[in-house]
Amino acid sequence: MLRNVNTIKGYAIQATDDELGRVREVYFDDEQWGVRYLVVATGPWLMGRSVLISPYAIQGIDEDGERIRVSLTSEQVKNSPDIDTDKPVSRQLESEFSTYYGYDNYWTGPYLWGAGGYPVLPLPESASVPPPDAQQESAARPAGNEEDVHLRSSAAVSGYHIAGTDGDVGHVEDFIFDDEAWVVRYLLVDTRNWWPGGKHVLLSTDWVERVDWTDSRVQTGLTQEQIKNSPEYAGDQAVDRDYEKRLHEHYRRPGYWDV
Missing domain, CATH: 2.30.30.240 (PRC-barrel domain)
Known part of the structure; x- marks a missing residue:
């Protein structure tokens, strides 16, 4: 789960x-x-x-x-x-x-x-x-x-900026983990500080290229437009496999469950 x-x-x-x-x-x-x-x-x-x-x-x-x-x-x-x-x-x-x-x-x-x-x-x-x-x-x-x-620390990394290939896209608000494998699957990203009227989106940790601990920044190879158009995540919704499939299909990336 x-x-x-x-x-x-x-x-x-x-x-x-x-x-x-x-x-x-x-x-x-x-x-x-x-x-x-x-x-x-x-x-x-x-x-x-x-x-x-x-x-x-x-x-x-x-x-x-x-x-x-x-x-x-x-x-x-x-x-x-x-x-x-x-x-x-x-x-x-x-x-x-x-x-x-x-x-x-x-x-x-x-x-x-x-x-x-x-x-x-x-x-x-x-x-x-x-x-x-x-x-x-x-x-x-x-x-x-x-x-x-x-x-x-999850508390320390919360607030880190998310950087796409063409600029910042938001900041880390939370982490979503698998309570069987105990691995962080996604970063919960709040885009509203970059995009007025923005939304919450999920970023797979598989799509993180590096984390700059000095500058408090998470670098991904995705573009601002890709992230802006990704499926919205409501904070109270369960992250089920249907949602995960839609998310990975949007980015044209394979799911971790298929690897």
């Missing part, structure tokens, strides 16, 4: 024994657009500390109750590696986090989630282990190495 990131902000995180806190934002990576973590504000029980919850731990999303169930205990989360979510999170810190919870490192395999396309924990006997050289290389990297930082 496709969901807007903003719709799960504020959702409670329900552990096996207690409520952990509420979703503040998500971290996605700038290489494959995978949603790698929920950033959870824990509130007073953990002295206001923010913690990361991996999709590996997520068991389900309860829309009616605005709650996300996870396969963790409050004690596990309390004793998890202390990661300052207000600073860049390096691969070394991610590796420590993964080791603590027994997760695979998603960047050590060929697929979106390392050895697979979905965040499913492998059976112990089939768990993929990074080659020794890769483990040593990761451990040797300093935590502050800028080249080692690939996570981006």
Whole structure:
């Protein structure tokens, strides 16, 4: 199912024994657009500390109750590696986090989630282990190495300008992700700051050529006219396959579901 990131902000995180806190934002990576973590504000029980919850731990999303169930205990989360979510999170810190919870490192395999396309924990006997050289290389990297930082905050990237081949076309307002593969499929773009009386449209992350983190800009190979004439997206509508097909047909691009 496709969901807007903003719709799960504020959702409670329900552990096996207690409520952990509420979703503040998500971290996605700038290489494959995978949603790698929920950033959870824990509130007073953990002295206001923010913690990361991996999709590996997520068991389900309860829309009616605005709650996300996870396969963790409050004690596990309390004793998890202390990661300052207000600073860049390096691969070394991610590796420590993964080791603590027994997760695979998603960047050590060929697929979106390392050895697979979905965040499913492998059976112990089939768990993929990074080659020794890769483990040593990761451990040797300093935590502050800028080249080692690939996570981006949904809150920080909201507002980035969208640049077409012939000029700006709007700004990022939200992110639409697949809650099975946990990957960002689309950017929700508000065109009204470029085009008076404009509309909201979706831009597939497959059509993003690059993200300029210095200038806060997302570059696409589409033209202003193409985006202006694309199917409108109403914020309260579900992104179903019929809409996705119309969107991809408009741009004459193949659907990710056919690849």
